Amino acid sequence: MPGWELINKKEQKALNKIFNEGSIFFAHGFDNLRKKYHVREFERDICKKFGVKDALAVSSGTAAIKIALKSLGVKNGDEVITQGFNFIATIEAILDAGAKPIICNVDETLNMDPSKIQRLINSKTKVILPVHMLGVSANMNAINKIAKKNKIKILEDNCESVGGKYNGKYLGTLGDVGVFSHDFGKTITTGEGGMIISNDKKIMKYCREYHDHGHENNPKLPRGRDTKTIYGFNYRMTELQAIVGKVQLTKLNFILSENKKRYGVLEKFINKNIERRSLTENSKSIYDTFIFKIKDQIIRNKIIKILKRLSFGTKNLPDALEWHCSFFWDHALNKREIKNSRNDKERLVQMIAIPIFLRKSVNDYKILAKEINKIFI
Ligand SMILES: Cc1ncc(COP(=O)(O)O)c(C=O)c1O
CATH class of the missing domain: 3.40.640.10 (Type I PLP-dependent aspartate aminotransferase-like (Major domain))
Known part of the structure; x- marks a missing residue:
């Protein structure tokens, strides 16, 4: 982060x-x-x-x-x-x-x-x-x-x-x-x-x-x-x-390597059945946000609650979705562009983003992954 x-x-x-x-x-x-x-x-x-x-x-x-x-x-x-x-x-x-x-x-x-x-x-x-x-x-x-x-x-x-x-x-x-x-x-x-x-x-x-x-x-x-x-x-x-x-x-190299450690823990420990954001082929991420897809509204709410309780938040998916998806920008875009943005909104409302903070330890992310996994037991 x-x-x-x-x-x-x-x-x-x-x-x-x-x-x-x-x-x-x-x-x-x-x-x-x-x-x-x-x-x-x-x-x-x-x-x-x-x-x-x-x-x-x-x-x-x-x-x-x-x-x-x-x-x-x-x-x-x-x-x-x-x-x-x-x-x-x-x-x-x-x-x-x-x-x-x-x-x-x-x-x-x-x-x-x-x-x-x-x-x-x-x-x-x-x-x-x-x-x-x-x-x-x-x-x-x-x-x-x-x-x-x-x-x-x-x-x-x-x-x-x-x-x-x-x-x-x-x-x-x-x-x-x-x-x-x-x-x-x-x-x-x-x-x-x-x-x-x-x-x-x-x-x-x-x-x-x-x-x-x-x-x-x-x-x-x-x-x-x-x-x-x-x-x-x-x-x-x-x-x-x-x-x-x-x-x-x-400090950039250090930030990226520390991001990767925390991201890696989430990647490794969060229930493998949860669909992750696809990473573009041949790309190297900065690992500052772990994004995954949860369609079920009840499960989504439970995960978001855990992220709030452990003071991670959900960055802009869904915390600030209205500022990050053009579907919500009818003050700036015409009707056609809003209509064209509907698919993106439908995709994005299924996503949850976990921010990678350096003030949280690698172990904090392990605990978070375990808490999220409990929902699926
Ligand atoms: C994708 C994207 N573009 C542009 C900006 C604007 O950058 P700034 O806040 O420095 O004006 C941001 C900032 O949040 C951004 O996320």
Whole structure:
């Protein structure tokens, strides 16, 4: 589960240091007053860790999606295909970029169903936006093939699965551009924050300028005289957030391996007759959520009660289903998309998600599995 559970003296010490470095919280300028540029360093560390040419730190994952969509040329009247199991942010970003969200159903992996994409494509389709939900990759080979065939770009929303892999490559690096969220519930956190990653120079140039009022950060000019060709907005990350992000990133491998231990216990001990979420072939999960299917309402309620009593909760299935399934978003989507989302709702209401917390021990998860199994005796 989230990096917030591991916030400790390391983040505190790193934050304290900035007061001896000139106390500059802004990412740009103040060159004579500062010793370091932490946003730049965080971006460099992200490039190194995830094997991408460029990374841009921004103010949130939602902002990252919007900026990335715009960098792909999305504009008024375009359509962007995303999925029914999602978070509302993705839809908001599409709408804010002026485009229309088109809902593709998810399959048994709870990620975008590649077999349902082609029929949604028309001359207005600009981008396919798969969302790697709750730690597990979408089938990127199949999605990439469809995008290539139809000459459509891919933006990976990897807000929820930072550190996950597909075919040995980090999620977020498999399409044209990828985004992370570093909000407080995510694998590595900066409080609020997001990241855009890509190997495409043109995409990253646009993102960098758009997120910073159009600033080109021309090295030959002071910031006040800087050049510009596009207007943008302010979606910048602060130095304080980046300092925390740098420390959190060093904890990512540990978080993933600890997740796996707890997830492994649930996988091993929870009654084998219970149907698990299918994991996408060739994917490496971040193991931060254990999801399984229980149709029977009475049994569901009993399990949910145990999860509440032992203070695990059920993350967004079903605790926050209304924020994670497009069937419930008639304030943002038209009737057709709501109707298209019905299948996803039917699938998701049968699921229960157990969050993996690092503050819970491996043994706590063993006890939980035993408690759940008692229902089936
Ligand atoms: C799939 C998905 N996309 C986008 C976001 C938005 O990220 P942020 O909260 O950083 O704006 C989230 C956050 O919960 C998410 O889960």
